[in-house]
Amino acid sequence: MTTARPSSRPSCPPRPSGPAGPTRPGRPVRGLAAALACGTLLVTAAACSNGDDGAAGGSDVAAAPVAGRTTAPAPLPLTNARARMALITAADLEDDWTQVKTAGNWHDRLLVGKVDVARFVTARTQAAACQQLLDGLYENDMLGKPSGGSALTGFQQDEARLFYQVAAYDKADLDKSLAWLKSLPTECDQFNAVGAQNATRSVQVVAASLPKVGDARQGITVTVKGSSGGSPVTLTLDVAVVRVGDDAITVVNGGTDGVDHDSTDDAVSHGVTRLKDVLAGRTPAPQPSLFD
Structure with missing residues (x-):
């Protein structure tokens, strides 16, 4: 005799039986x-x-x-070889720029001078910041000594020069440098510097906008008025710094015929693209994209 297994299904109320009758309301x-x-x-x-x-x-x-979910791979450390790969080329700049190998030796004597401290309200702080600006521009050393790999190049077009550097830095020091650059249009908006034979140069610093690329950025335009060979001369320079992680791009562009701001923007935009490619392990494209 087979014993019926209890059903695991839930029981439902039995259907009503009996003769059908009038249905009650509800x-x-x-x-x-x-x-x-x-x-x-x-x-x-x-x-x-x-x-x-x-x-x-x-x-x-x-x-x-x-x-x-995907986890982005950590960026590669910037070595000297990778920094060289990240450098822009003449193809990244419009107009007729020619790449040269002498940018590391560029020094403009109009940038040599001792800041006139007497012209400042808070002399020590402001004068030191302005002196650091002039010295950094003359030495091509705006951000101090790199902590890792670095590479630089330069371009010439008529009387204009464009200095370009890619380098790794300590992030805290890099952030301090960006904060210093941001302060210069206020701290050093107008000042004088005394050069050789007591020649006075007037210097003006104004903020400059940059393409919104990289993790942080700061731009300024510096105008130095003085004399060369007994004739008045004006040197105008764009200075642009863009941080990408712990690395940075530095651009100094201009000359005695003025400055082409579009070339500064091109160098920054295409330079950040190239640097990101290198840090991701990719080879930068030989030509910039039309959609950058």
């Missing part, structure tokens, strides 16, 4: 509600009847968002 609603409740229980029981399948289904759903 009863069909209660009957329908009971039927719906029973149907819900049956569906629930069916879903939970197989514990293994249910667990597998829950695992698949939970794993989907995790599988979709």
